[in-house]
Amino acid sequence: MAYELPPLPYDYAALEPFIDAETMKLHHDKHHQAYINNVNAALANHPNLAALSPDDLLRDLAKVPEDIRTTVRNNGGGHSNHSAFWKLMGPPQTPGIGGEPTGAIANQIATDFGDFESFKKTFNETTAKQFGSGWGWVVLIDGKLKVITTANQDSPLSQGHYPILGNDVWEHAYYLKYQNRRPEYLAAWWNVVNWDEVNRRLATAKG
Ligand code: MN3
Numbered sequence: 001m002a003y004e005l006p007p008l009p010y011d012y013a014a015l016e017p018f019i020d021a022e023t024m025k026l027h028h029d030k031h032h033q034a035y036i037n038n039v040n041a042a043l044a045n046h047p048n049l050a051a052l053s054p055d056d057l058l059r060d061l062a063k064v065p066e067d068i069r070t071t072v073r074n075n076g077g078g079h080s081n082h083s084a085f086w087k088l089m090g091p092p093q094t095p096g097i098g099g100e101p102t103g104a105i106a107n108q109i110a111t112d113f114g115d116f117e118s119f120k121k122t123f124n125e126t127t128a129k130q131f132g133s134g135w136g137w138v139v140l141i142d143g144k145l146k147v148i149t150t151a152n153q154d155s156p157l158s159q160g161h162y163p164i165l166g167n168d169v170w171e172h173a174y175y176l177k178y179q180n181r182r183p184e185y186l187a188a189w190w191n192v193v194n195w196d197e198v199n200r201r202l203a204t205a206k207g
Contacts, residue, residue, distance in 0.1 A: 002040040003054065005033050006083055014091040018188040020177045028086065031172055035078030035153070042071040054080040058157040077153035081135060084201075085168055090194040098191040103199045105164075112145040123147045123167075124186040130169055136186075138165040140205045162205040165198050 008028050013021035043050040049057060049064060054076045057064065064072045090097040100116055101109055113119035127136025130149040137148050139161035150156060156163045167173075167189055174185035 002050065003036050003079055005029075005036055006086070008086055010091055015089060015192045018092060018191045019089075019174075023172075023174065023176045026176075027168075027172060028082075032078070032082040035075040035082065038075035039072055039079055042068040042075065054083070055155075055157055058155045059160075061158055073158070074153050077155045077158075080155050080157065081153055081163075081166065081168070084163060085166060087197050088165060088194055088201075089189075089192040090197075092191045096196040097194055101198070102195045105195060105198050105202050108145055108202065119145075120190060123165075124183065127167060127169055127186055128183045133170040136167045136169060137161075137163050139163060140202075162201070164201045164205050165193070 005028075008024070011021075012024040012028075015024060039054070040050075046065070046068070049072075057072060057076050058080055061069055061073055092098045096102065100106065106116075109116055109119045113122065123136055123138065126147045127149055130136060130151070132151065134149055134151045134154075137150065137156050138145055139148055139156050140146070141161065145164070148156065148161070150159075156166075167186065169182060169186070174182065178185040178188075
């Protein structure tokens, strides 16, 4: 029951000009595939764990034997995070993608942050400050949207939080186009956010 690379739900060039095709191809075909290969190798002799979804593994890393726990945390995390990430984006200037949030997440942002600009500002500033490789996330804590970051491929699931929205700030996600300009990438990224998917994840987070 080895994990498999989920296909990108759009073409490599679909997120242009905000995320370039070359970055998407390397990121999906090489980086995500490598996480999958590594976690599959670690779980090869643990069919009971390999039968779980990556998300369920990450929710309770204590059940993973210590000798493979870091590998599973990093690479199972990489698989889970990227599987969510591809779906959280879509071709700009299509309905539900980019622009102002829609549906329940729009109301939740208005309640918890006042307006979309304040929400984006908090997310971009918090995530820009993540030192080195990691992710910026939006999660629900005590019923309110919060922006958090994690290092490496750590998943909010391991802290008991279901990720509603997330952006990858490893340099492999933006370096070809933006080089060291992470804030510019963060600002541009909102043009490809898939609000329908964010709304689906918000509903899941609320249970
Ligand atoms: Mn990545």
